[in-house]
Amino acid sequence: MYVNDRSQSQPTGLRTEAGLVRGVLRRLHQDLVEGAFAFHPMPPLDENAYQWSRRLLPRRLRRWSRWAPHALVGSLAALIFLSGIGQSSFGFSMVGTLIGSVFSFACTLPIALTLFRPVGAFWLSLGVLGVAALLNPNSGYGGYWSGMASFTHIIVMTLVVLRTRPRLAVEVWLVTMVVITVVCTFRGNGSDLGPFTFFSAVILVSAAAVRAWREERQHVVETETVTAEERSRRTLLEERATIARELHDVVAHHMSVIAIQAEAAPYRVKETPPELATAFSTIRENAVAALTELRRILGVVRSEDPDAFADANPEAPQPTLASLDSLLASVRSAGLTVEAVITGSARPLPQGVELSAYRIVQEALSNTLRHAPGAEARVEISYVLGGLGLRIVNGAPSRLAKPSPGAGHGVLGMRERVQMLGGEMTTGPTEEGGFEVAAFIPVSVSGTGTGPATNASAGEAKS
Structure with missing residues (x-):
């Protein structure tokens, strides 16, 4: 009996582990493959996020402060590109300078692409990093291009995490490490793998923490906004109920006057025609029915707050x-x-x-x-x-x-x-x-x- 239980528990455990692996692969496929190059532009900052601009910038420049992150990313890409061109023009030949300029453009293009297609920018940067890792690090070209590709790829991963969701920090880091490990194993040189692994992990953990904090802050703001709207709506309904309770006495007074006058009118005229007496009687009956309906409506309004007039005299007239x-x-x-x-x-x-x-x-x-x-x-x-x-x-x-x-x-x-x-x-x-x-x-x-x-x-x- 013990052997049968053990034999049945092993397939169950295997199925559980296989399902876990399939779930992880499915999540990776959803985050990094499905719609990887879909157009997803970064929106400008909202009004609550750039309040600092009202104190620090002139009035003409305030509306442009919403695009400050876009300008920062574009300036960073342009700075790295110009730096790469300048570096390649010093120590390389004419052909090397041309190739270095093309490679610098390939390294910095994913940085700018994160503004529109963040996941696609990651794959493009990863491809450039893989090509650079295949080069001979002992040559002048290989060491420079490999270091530049590693630096720009860390920037791209950081921007992707800041633009998407915190869990992508783990996913892009794992995919990058798998690709770099395979390439370094093929080349037989992994001396720079340790520093790159540690440095990229620290940067991505920090970016994931910032992204998680921003999402939590946005969730709190949305919750507070909804709560404030619900509170205002509830307060408005309570105020309308209070107004209805107060106006009940006003309307009831007018209806009572109509009923009393309609009842007394036939006695003010000698030999009142039957048709006129019937009309006055109908008016009085309608006024009394309206008073009854008013009392019912007031009962519904007061049902949510039965003690609304507990401290006041309900028979007292409304103030004027x-x-x-x-x-x-x-x-x-x-x-x-x-x-x-x-x-x-x-x-x-x-x-x-x-x-x-x-x-x-x-x-x-x-x-x-x-x-x-x-x-x-x-x-x-x-x-x-x-x-x-x-x-x-x-x-x-x-x-x-x-x-x-x-x-x-x-x-x-x-x-x-x-x-x-x-x-x-x-x-x-x-x-x-x-x-x-x-x-x-x-x-x-x-x-x-x-x-x-x-x-x-x-x-x-x-x-």
């Missing part, structure tokens, strides 16, 4: 600009020096506009308390013919702000409120080191007041 004094008193008690200026003739506005304006002022002052401690703030409210203008500006902070636990998307919520009402909003730092929030909310002349048939109210109910 008439409650601005109490808001200013609250922030003043928290240590903020704030001044309020109201220009124009104050008039009643649609409840949605009043509510959004109050929330914008509230959020802007909260941001001042959180991010600009010790600064003074100013609130400007302008009643103009076409709508309502808001401007909240604060000065420079007098001390460092503590880390805030918030998500930092207060401006996003304010912008969402303004866009919902068809307005415009701008934010940004001031010349004095503070921050400014300016918004304009349009209100039509027929939309002013608190009547249920205003244009703004219709827009709120649609939102």
